[in-house]
Amino acid sequence: MVNISVIAFDEKDYPIIQKKVTVEKVKLFLGETIQGEIIRYEVTTLGAINFVMHKALRGGVTRSLRLDKHGKTLSSILLEMPINTND
Amino acid sequence: MIPEKIIRIGSGAGYSGDRIEPAVDLIKEGNLDYIIFECLAERTIALAQLQKMQDPELGYDPLLEERMKACLTHCVSKKVRLISNMGAANPLAAAKKTATIAQELGLTNLKIAAVFGDDVMSMLDFSTQTFLESSEPLSVLGNKIISANAYMGVEGILIALEAGADIILTGRVADPSLFLAPLIHEFAWSMDDYPLLGKGTVLGHLMECAGQVCGGYFADGVKKQVPNLGNLGYPIAEINNDGLFHITKLKDSGGMVTPATCKEQLLYEVHDPSAYLTPDVVADFSNIILKEIEKDKVEVYGASGKELTGKLKVSVGYHDGYMADAQISYGGSYALERAQLAIEIVKERLRAKNLEVEDILFDLIGTNSLFKEYVSDINPQEVRLRIAAKTKTKEAAVKLVNEVETLYTNGPAAGGGISKLVTEVIAIQSILMDKKKVVPQVEYYET
Numbered sequence: 001m002v003n004i005s006v007i008a009f010d011e012k013d014y015p016i017i018q019k020k021v022t023v024e025k026v027k028l029f030l031g032e033t034i035q036g037e038i039i040r041y042e043v044t045t046l047g048a049i050n051f052v053m054h055k056a057l058r059g060g061v062t063r064s065l066r067l068d069k070h071g072k073t074l075s076s077i078l079l080e081m082p083i084n085t086n087d
Numbered sequence: 088m089i090p091e092k093i094i095r096i097g098s099g100a101g102y103s104g105d106r107i108e109p110a111v112d113l114i115k116e117g118n119l120d121y122i123i124f125e126c127l128a129e130r131t132i133a134l135a136q137l138q139k140m141q142d143p144e145l146g147y148d149p150l151l152e153e154r155m156k157a158c159l160t161h162c163v164s165k166k167v168r169l170i171s172n173m174g175a176a177n178p179l180a181a182a183k184k185t186a187t188i189a190q191e192l193g194l195t196n197l198k199i200a201a202v203f204g205d206d207v208m209s210m211l212d213f214s215t216q217t218f219l220e221s222s223e224p225l226s227v228l229g230n231k232i233i234s235a236n237a238y239m240g241v242e243g244i245l246i247a248l249e250a251g252a253d254i255i256l257t258g259r260v261a262d263p264s265l266f267l268a269p270l271i272h273e274f275a276w277s278m279d280d281y282p283l284l285g286k287g288t289v290l291g292h293l294m295e296c297a298g299q300v301c302g303g304y305f306a307d308g309v310k311k312q313v314p315n316l317g318n319l320g321y322p323i324a325e326i327n328n329d330g331l332f333h334i335t336k337l338k339d340s341g342g343m344v345t346p347a348t349c350k351e352q353l354l355y356e357v358h359d360p361s362a363y364l365t366p367d368v369v370a371d372f373s374n375i376i377l378k379e380i381e382k383d384k385v386e387v388y389g390a391s392g393k394e395l396t397g398k399l400k401v402s403v404g405y406h407d408g409y410m411a412d413a414q415i416s417y418g419g420s421y422a423l424e425r426a427q428l429a430i431e432i433v434k435e436r437l438r439a440k441n442l443e444v445e446d447i448l449f450d451l452i453g454t455n456s457l458f459k460e461y462v463s464d465i466n467p468q469e470v471r472l473r474i475a476a477k478t479k480t481k482e483a484a485v486k487l488v489n490e491v492e493t494l495y496t497n498g499p500a501a502g503g504g505i506s507k508l509v510t511e512v513i514a515i516q517s518i519l520m521d522k523k524k525v526v527p528q529v530e531y532y533e534t
Contacts, residue, residue, distance in 0.1 A: 005354035009310075009347075031460040043360045045374055045389065046350050052358050058446070060220065062130045063407050063514040065448040065475040073457040 001036075002056045002071035004078055007048040014047035020083040021049055029081045033074070094273050096266060096290075096324045099158070100124040100171075101297030103131055103148055107157050109298065109321040109340065114161040116337055117323050121269045122162065124154065124171035125262050125295045132259055133404025133513045135176035136234035146177030147184065147256070155188045162253070163194050170244060170265050174256040176234065178203045179530060181256045186532040197534045200247035202257040204528040207401055207520060208235045218403070218516040225403070225518070233513065234404040237520055240366030240395075243527030244268035252531065259402065261365045263291025266324075274328045284368035285392020286330030289375065292363070293334055293352050293387070297321045300334060300352040301342035315341030335384040346377040349385050353377075366399050366522065368392040398519040407514035408445065411476045411484035413491035414452070416504045418469040425499035426451050426472040432498050433474060436490055443483055447476040471504075477512070484509040 006021050008014040023038050036054025043050060057071050058064045068074075097119045099110030103126040114122055126148045139146025148154075151173045162169050174181040182201035189197050213226040225232065236259035245268055247255045257265070267287040270276065276283045293300050300322045302313035320340020326332035334344050353372060357363060361373040371391040378386045417425040430449045437444075450456035452471035474491050478484045488507035495502065 003354070003357060005351070005357075007347075007350050007354070029460075033458060033460060039358075041358075041360050043354070043373055043375075045376055046353065048350060048354055050354050050357060050360055058448070060514070063477070063512050065410070065446055065477060067450055067452065067456045067473060067475075077458045 001052065001054050001060070002074060003050055003052045004075050005048050005050045006078065007046065011047045014044075016083070016085055017049065018042060020085070021081075023051075025081070025083075026051060026078065030074070030078065091327055092273070093325050093327055094121070094270065095119050096269065096294065096326070097122045098125070098294040098297045098322050100126050100154070101295065101299060102126060102128060103150065105297055107150070107154055109319065110154070111157050111161060112337060112340065113321055113323065114158055114165055114167050119165070119167045119323065120273070121168050121170060122158070123265045123294065124169070124173055125265055125297070126150070127172040127175055127259065129402055129515050130404065130513060132176055132236050132402065133234045133515060136404060137513070139176045139180075144180050147175045147181035148173035151181055151184065152188060155185050156192070159185075159189055159194060160192055163197070168248075168253055168255075168269070170255045170257075170269065172257045172260050172265060174201060174203070174258050176206075176236075176258065178256050178258045182254075182530070182532050185254060185256065186534050189534045195534055197254065198250070198252045199254045199532045199534070200250065200252035200256065201530050201532070202243035202247055202255060202260070202527060204243060204526050205236045205239050205259040206234070207237050207525060210520070210524060211235050211403075216518050218518060220516045228405050231406040232403060233406065235401050237399045237401045237525045238366055239399070239525060239527055240264045240522075241268035241271055243529055245272055246527065246529045248272040250529070250531065261367070262295040263288045263365055263370075264367055266291030266294055267367060270326060279394075281368050281392040281394055283330050283392070285370040286332070286390045287326075288363065288365055288368055288370040288392065289353070289372060289387065289390040290324050290326060290332050292370075293349060294322055294324055296352060296355065298342065299355065300348055301336050301340075301344055302348050303342060304355075305348050305351060311347075313343055317341060330390070331386070331388055333380070333384050333386050338383075344383045344385055346379055346385055349377050349387070362393075364396060366395065368395050395522075397522050399522050399525055401518045401520050402515050403518060404513055404515055407512040408477060408479045409481050409484040410510050410512050411478060411487040412473065412508040412510075413488040414471055414473045414504075414506045415491065415494055415502045416469060416471045417499065417502055419501070422467060422470045423451065423454065425502070426470040428499045429472050429494055429502065430474075432494065433491055437487070440486065440490070442486055442490075443479065444487065445477040445479065447474070449474055481509060481511070
């Protein structure tokens with residue numbers, strides 16, 4: 001299980017992140033890497049969304065074969081997800 | 088008018104191997120009341136338990152001696168009390184060793200507490216208790232179980248603080264509880280004032296990774312710049328009786344404390360931000376406001392809390408076979424194609440050998456080792472092939488890494504820089520246990 005927080009760099013951008021960064025979109029973008037359920041929590045006062053992702057580490061940090069057993073690098077990957085800000 | 092009481096707490100370590108110099112600077116120059124060293128990751132205690140089985144005087148943090156030698160004299164001269172979970176699997180031996188070091192340093196009249204009671208191995212019920220992760224009963228692991236340690240709350244540390252201990256070394260205690268305990272002690276907060284305990288827990292959570300909240304997990308090298316990371320300082324929290332607090336750092340240290348660095352740390356390793364479960368309280372992060380009140384000083388308010396669950400999480404450590412990891416590099420034109428060819432060759436040879444593996448992973452480092460789906464169209468100048476496998480026996484793991492090594496003269500052209508590693512896997516799963524069953528114990532050593 002990992003958690004990844006998507007935080008607005010500039011707070012004025014939070015509403016669009018709140019609207020566009022959905023569980024469905026994240027699940028599609030991260031694909032096979034996340035084997036389990038994704039839960040989304042909004043923290044409006046911080047301009048942030050916290051995603052909790054189950055079965056993301058191939059067995060958890062203590063027994064994972066992954067080079068990055070903690071899943072720390074997944075946050076940088078998620079930042080690459082494009083969102084359409086025009087509609 | 089009586090001046091408002093303010094307590095200043097420093098964070099001296101965010102994990103077992105963390106840097107020691109910033110902690111020494113904090114003790115010397117931070118005008119601190121307390122310094123906290125959080126050094127115990129989920130798996131560390133199982134490894135420490137194995138050490139203790141081999142030598143009853145070991146099983147505490149491997150850097151305990153170095154940290155104590157660097158810090159103790161300054162703690163005494165600046166009147167800073169030290170709290171840490173560096174006791175790991177053996178707080179008694181850690182406290183005894185610390186007393187010896189204090190004596191060698193000529194430090195007298197020190198009271199050193201060992202807080203334990205987290206070892207619940209003898210209380211496990213193999214037939215009825217099930218793991219949270221796998222939902223299987225403990226009995227499936229049989230005699231592979233090494234350790235079982237409950238995450239205790241503030242209670243044991245409070246006993247030691249009230250007894251006047253200068254140095255407190257614990258076993259498994261929830262990370263934020265290390266910070267919350269001195270606040271309850273200093274301000275005489277009630278153990279059922281959950282909003283206050285929630286605020287103190289948020290303070291602990293912001294501080295527990297030491298350098299991270301000061302920008303040590305923040306810089307992207309371009310848009311998010313952090314000044315002077317090479318001399319990154321560790322954080323200081325200053326808090327009043329109402330639980331209003333600031334996060335700051337030493338003026339001449341590197342890094343920065345801003346609402347942005349605090350936000351990232353606040354949501355680091357968190358599930359539901361409105362229900363952060365600890366042994367002391369269910370903390371609520373969902374209405375927190377962060378305000379920069381001066382350079383490198385952030386005010387935190389709006390945290391709250393609810394009644395605790397009455398259950399403690401218990402980490403159960405167990406033997407889980409072996410891990411094989413072998414790597415080889417290819418460079419120049421067709422580097423990627425040669426690495427892919429090597430994968431096919433190794434797969435064929437492993438099939439022919441009938442080698443038993445539980446799981447196997449083929450990574451092309453530089454292309455897909457961190458993330459399989461995200462495909463870049465850049466043709467890499469160099470690729471490192473990594474083959475990682477999980478095996479039941481050490482023999483199988485050794486055979487596997489040796490099979491990869493033979494690629495030197497039995498594989499694609501110009502593969503080089505092979506490395507091989509076989510490690511024993513000590514894994515962790517969790518169970519829940521009634522808090523009432525876990526009774527903290529405290530013993531003292533004096534110099």
